[in-house]
Amino acid sequence: MTAALVRRRVILLLVAVAMIAAAAVAMDGVPYEPIYHIRPPKNWINDPNGPYRDPVTGKIHLYMQYNPNGPLWGDIAWYHVTSEDYVKWTRPESPVAMWADRWYDRWGVYSGTMMNNNYSEPVIVYTCTEPENIQRQCIANPPKSDLHGKRTLDTLVKSPLNAIMSEDMIPGLVALENFRDPTEWWLDPTHPNRWLIGFVARIKDSEGDNAHVILFSTEDPSFQSGYSFSHSLYTYKYDLDRMFECPDFFTLAQGGEHYLKLSTMPSHRDYFVYGAYQADPVTGKYIFVEDPERSFTFVDYGPLYASKTFYDPILNRRTMWGWTMDELSDTQVRANGWSGVQNMLRTVVYDTVEQKIKTQPVPETKGLRLHKLVDMKGIAVTQTPTQIVASNTNNTLYHEIIARFTLADPATFAADATYADDSEVPEVGVMVRANASLGQYTTVSVRMPTGGPSPSESTQQLETYPAIKVFSTPTAASCSAECNKMRLCESYTFRESDKNCTMYWKTNPMGTSVDATSGTVREPLLYLGRTQSGTIGNTAPLHGRAPFATATPNGFELHIFVDDSVLEVFKDEGLETLTGRLYIDNGADTTGVAVYARNAGTVTVDIEVYTMDTIWKAPTPNAARNFTNSLYNLLDTLIDV
Known part of the structure; x- marks a missing residue:
């Protein structure tokens, strides 16, 4: 080989390496991109769909609403990702599992559920939407060849019987676009061979125009046909939109009590409703009777929406995904090329002491920890922030932070105190995404509201x-x-x-x-402060009621996940949670962590900080080699060696 040929080969190799690096940046270096929240490489996503764990293969399947044609909502299809362990995830080569390609769903294949029928076959029910936003319900199934083969579940075949439930089957339905979002199926307590499934609908009933969770029933064990309207499971008279979204009806391990999860568009928030599933004294049909002493509670104090729970038959637990949208203008979203993430997967557990559902990251999340940066005990926390991680340490935007605060005098958060303005309010928390001077930061804290107890x-x-x-x-x-x-x-x-x-x-x-x-209300708030964050997005604070837990009356824990533009906060093992968004242009300069306490007396903290890994599986060596070879072939074609 001549020297000139060697030089040209070296040039080719360097160009190939540069192209590989450029490809990596295009995949993982787009603006504000999180690395351990599920999303496609580009385009819009919203509601989580499915989800499903295959008891045969053990593989976890998550589908989601997806626009294959751009980063804004529209042309909704079903996107698909898989995992074998809830830690590392894979995008299939053809990730769109279902398209809007039939007369009955040409406006979109909207949210749906995947669950085994009585023959242990996975079945999908989804909201199929005809032009002019006429909402009906349709069935899809993995092809038999897939179920008896590799069981990839990456293609869903629509039933020839579609649409199986239509708007004319619902008494009193107000407008054709108000019938959507299926729950899981469950057995009718009054009939051993009848299954029920829920949807949301806006119905004119005897008390007015109200939001309903309605039930359809079928005696077909395959779940493919034979559906008829049954009755309303739950009615709510106070929703400003008179319409719910994305219901879930489920039980948890503690006592088998039933819970209802709802989403509402006016608040763009999700809620848990507590109560009893019992026979109606007049009709004998089972309805959900709300317990006003416990209802409602927020799932999250931030823009987590359209959450979906599912039961894992292998691990015997119920978990939840939710969608968090972006807080940018359409112009900014188009420039970024993507919008929306799935929140971290959370366990769903009822706390019998606090009498509310709590959610926190599944234990498998610990598998994403890369390095422990900090493990400090008994640090004194004062009004002057104490730097825990200097900005630019490891140059990472991806942290997990666990801070356990202890207050010598919790009475500083007394309900009968009056605070003239924010400068007097007691507040204890963590600064994240801080710069070197601590002049730019975002606060995650527990604090009292301003004002006082007098109306x-x-x-x-x-x-x-x-x-x-x-x-x-x-x-x-x-x-x-x-x-x-x-x-x-x-x-x-x-x-x-x-x-x-x-x-x-x-x-x-x-x-x-x-x-x-x-x-x-004179109670502590879980609080996200963004006024000093430097974000180009929304700077309004996010917050919600977060009293000290009964088990820890002298303090609280903040478990914080920072994933570039996404923050998730879990107080006291998920009794209260908060999701937020940040869009900071000088990201590499704002990676610091600090703690602080204002007007709170003597405070100490135990704190751990970890760097976090990506959830996406790396390409296999063969795939990388094939990619490099393809680049060589391309360059050989372009350059006359």
């Missing part, structure tokens, strides 16, 4: 603070009592003129009026 007069509620419930009550005191009892509620306004109580899930801006009285 204040108010002119009106700002539009940015959506109401969760409006009802009649005789006095401001009864309005306040109801807000305190309902764990969604942070603040209220009572109008004397019409005796209306309006409850809000954000803190209440106070004003002056002879007619309106407002107040704020």
Whole structure:
């Protein structure tokens, strides 16, 4: 081989390496891209669908709403990813499992469920949407050749019987676009060979125009046909949109009690509803009767939405995925080329002491830890932030942080204290995405709301603070009592003129009026502060009620996951959770971690910090070699060696 030929070969190799590096950047270096939250390399995603664990292969299958043609919503298909261990994930070569390609779903193959029928075969039910947004329900199945072969479940074949449930089967349906989002199937308690499945619908009933979870039934053990409308499982009169989304109806290991999970568009939040699944005394059909002493609670205090639970038959546990959308303009999203992530997979457990459902990352998440950066005990926390990880350490935007705070005097968070402004409010927490000078940062904390226990007069509620419930009550005191009892509620306004109580899930801006009285629940808040973050997205704070847990009255734990533009926070093993978004352009300069305490007396912290790995499996050596060889072939064609 001549020297010139060697030089040319070396040049080819260097170019190939550069192209491989460029390919890696294109895959994993796009703006604000998380590495351990599930998403496609590009384009839009929203609701998680399925999910399903195959009891034959052990493989986990997650589907999701996906636009194959761009980063904004539209042309909805089903995208598919798989895992064998909940740690590392794979995108199939052909990741779209179902397209919008039939007359009955040309507007979109919307959200759905995958579950085994009575013959142990996976069946998919999904909302199929005809032009003009006519919503019906359809069935799809993996082909028999796949079920008896590799069981990839990467292609879903639509039933020739579709659509199997239609809008004309629902008494009192208001508008054709208000029938969607199937739950799992379950056996009818009144009939040993009948299965029930739930959907959301907007129905005009005897009490008005209301949000319903409705049930259809079938006696077909294959789940393919024979569906008829049964009855309403649950009705809610106070939703501003008169329509739910993405219901789940499930039991947990503790006592077999039933729970309902709902999403609502006005709040763009998800909720747990507590109650009893029991026979209606008039009809004998089983309905869900809400327990007002426990209902409702938020799934998350951030933009987690359209969450979906599923039961893992191998690990015998129920878990939950949710979707978090972006908080950028359409122009910014188009420039980035992608939008939306699936939240980290969470366990779903009922806490019998706190009487609420808690969610926290599955234990397998620990498999993503790369390096332990910090393990410090008994650090004194003061108003001057204490730097725990310097910015640019390991140059990583991907952290797991576990901070356990202890307060010498928890009474600093007393409900009867009054705070004139934010400078007086007790607050203890962690700074993440901080720069070297700690002049730019995002706070994750537990703090008290401003104001005090005495009701204040108010002119009106700002539009940015959506109401969760409006009802009649005789006095401001009864309005306040109801807000305190309902764990969604942070603040209220009572109008004397019409005796209306309006409850809000954000803190209440106070004003002056002879007619309106407002107040704020005097409990600690789990709080995400973004005003100093440097984000180009939303800087408004996110928060929700987060009292100290009964088991730890002198402190609390914050478990924080930082994944570039995605933050997930779990307080006290998931009793309260909060998801947030950050879009920081100088990302490499804002990787620091610090702790702080303001107006809280003596505080100490035990803290651990880990760097985190990607969830995506690396290409196999053969795949990498084939890619390199293909680059050589391309370059040999372009360059005359």
